């Protein structure tokens with residue numbers, strides 16, 4: 274299975290809201306298999322469709338992270354149906370490599386969506402997994418984790434990212 278190219282935060286597709294998936298066909302299934310492989314190859318725990326240049330409303334996520342075992346799932350047309358308690362924690366993103374920041378997130382979330390067979394699925398998550406769910410949901414709405422920071426902090430991280438990008442290209 275081919276690895277997919279992960280776009281970085283300068284790509285406008287990451288600012289696009291992903292579109293509802295109405296039809297789960299073979300090409301979509303193959304896409305999600307490739308996304309899972311790409312996620313692990315990049316040492317990520319979640320990957321949203323627009324991060325690999327698509328606008329389908331879905332992400333892949335490793336729901337085994339709290340148990341320290343691999344348990345990748347695909348969630349289509351996901352929604353957060355409940356969230357409670359706020360907590361600060363460090364966050365990074367495969368589309369903003371090497372940049373990390375403390376972000377406030379709900380400690381518990383419930384997420385509903387559909388699996389690749391079109392069956393409804395529901396996940397309750399807390400801690401790091403809850404954070405990962407919220408991070409991927411932001412992507413699907415055209416958001417990035419640093420949108421949750423002040424403009425000054427975000428601009429500082431953006432400059433840092435662009436500097437790193439330049440270093441990589443020279």
Ligand SMILES: [Zn+2]
Pocket residue numbers: 365366367368408412
């Ligand atoms: Zn991300």
